[in-house]
Amino acid sequence: MATSPEIVLVTGASSGIGRELARCFAADGSKLILVARKRDALNALADELRREFKSHIEVLPADLAEPAAPGRIFDYLQAAGTKVDVLVNNAGFGAKGTFAELPLDRQMEMVRVNVTSLTHLTRLFLPGMISRRRGGVLNVASTASFQPGPGMAVYYATKAYVLWLTEAIAEELAETGVTVTALCPGPTVTNFFSAAGGVPSRYFERAAMSAEEVARIGHVAFRRGRVIAVAGFRNRLMAFSTRLAPRSLVRKVAGWLNAAKQSNK
Ligand SMILES: NC(=O)c1ccc[n+]([C@@H]2O[C@H](COP(=O)([O-])OP(=O)(O)OC[C@H]3O[C@@H](n4cnc5c(N)ncnc54)[C@H](OP(=O)(O)O)[C@@H]3O)[C@@H](O)[C@H]2O)c1
Numbered sequence: 001m002a003t004s005p006e007i008v009l010v011t012g013a014s015s016g017i018g019r020e021l022a023r024c025f026a027a028d029g030s031k032l033i034l035v036a037r038k039r040d041a042l043n044a045l046a047d048e049l050r051r052e053f054k055s056h057i058e059v060l061p062a063d064l065a066e067p068a069a070p071g072r073i074f075d076y077l078q079a080a081g082t083k084v085d086v087l088v089n090n091a092g093f094g095a096k097g098t099f100a101e102l103p104l105d106r107q108m109e110m111v112r113v114n115v116t117s118l119t120h121l122t123r124l125f126l127p128g129m130i131s132r133r134r135g136g137v138l139n140v141a142s143t144a145s146f147q148p149g150p151g152m153a154v155y156y157a158t159k160a161y162v163l164w165l166t167e168a169i170a171e172e173l174a175e176t177g178v179t180v181t182a183l184c185p186g187p188t189v190t191n192f193f194s195a196a197g198g199v200p201s202r203y204f205e206r207a208a209m210s211a212e213e214v215a216r217i218g219h220v221a222f223r224r225g226r227v228i229a230v231a232g233f234r235n236r237l238m239a240f241s242t243r244l245a246p247r248s249l250v251r252k253v254a255g256w257l258n259a260a261k262q263s264n265k
Pocket residue numbers: 011012013014015016017018035036037038039041062063064065066090091092093094113140141142143184185186187188189190191192193195211
């Protein structure tokens with residue numbers, strides 16, 4: 001019996017890494033469901049991928065900061081008989097500033113997008129994947145997942161959550177035929193910095209990878225069933241060094257880097 005084409009839902013597909021991840025899965029011949037707030041950007045990407053890959057693409061605009069959004073997406077797809085094989089939890093954003101000064105609303109919104117909706121969507125779609133013994137979840141974490149981040153405290157904490165959740169679920173899923181991967185990008189050229197209200201330093205600009213390269217690394221890692229994929233040698237070295245250095249030093253250095261990012265040193 002021929003297997004049906006893979007269906008992949010990508011959140012945050014309207015720009016940056018999510019847009020490029022959608023392109024990777026479209027190139028595989030998968031059917032795509034694109035989620036983000038910017039309907040026009042999603043439609044433009046859908047048109048592009050249909051032309052380039054003859055892909056079957058559905059655009060589903062949603063604000064993942066709304067607590068009801070994941071349930072609405074799941075119910076809509078269930079009602080349409082659409083079985084999601086791969087969930088790409090990429091939507092997310094950061095905010096620069098100290099914890100006590102950044103607006104509370106913005107920080108709570110970040111937790112809802114980066115943590116709550118990611119958890120909610122994963123919990124809704126994973127059981128179907130397990131029962132079909134097919135597919136998996138690709139979560140976009142960060143090199144921020146590996147240490148506390150003074151100057152972006154909530155962002156770093158949300159990304160630590162994503163990494164730890166991914167690793168734990170991956171262990172629980174052994175032998176199920178379903179995999180979970182955390183992609184951990186370092187600095188990447190996207191709209192992330194303008195959304196975070198900051199300016200990348202010259203060091204950051206030099207070290208930054210393209211969204212295309214980062215997405216390709218995440219896509220390959222997911223296809224291979226790897227649990228953690230840190231994008232790029234420099235980022236792997238930094239992530240590894242946080243394990244060897246004293247925590248007091250690690251958090252200080254992260255704070256310096258974030259302060260340097262802010263003042264463009
Ligand atoms: N760029 C970096 O240096 C970097 C490094 C490490 C990790 N990351 C992670 O990579 C992921 C993608 O970010 P990016 O760098 O590609 O930045 P980006 O270009 O700003 O893309 C962020 C995406 O998330 C979506 N999004 C944000 N808030 C949303 C909401 N409330 N509801 C639905 N979608 C929402 C945005 O779409 P709409 O605005 O259309 O809603 C957009 O598609 C994020 O999880 C980020 O934390 C980025």
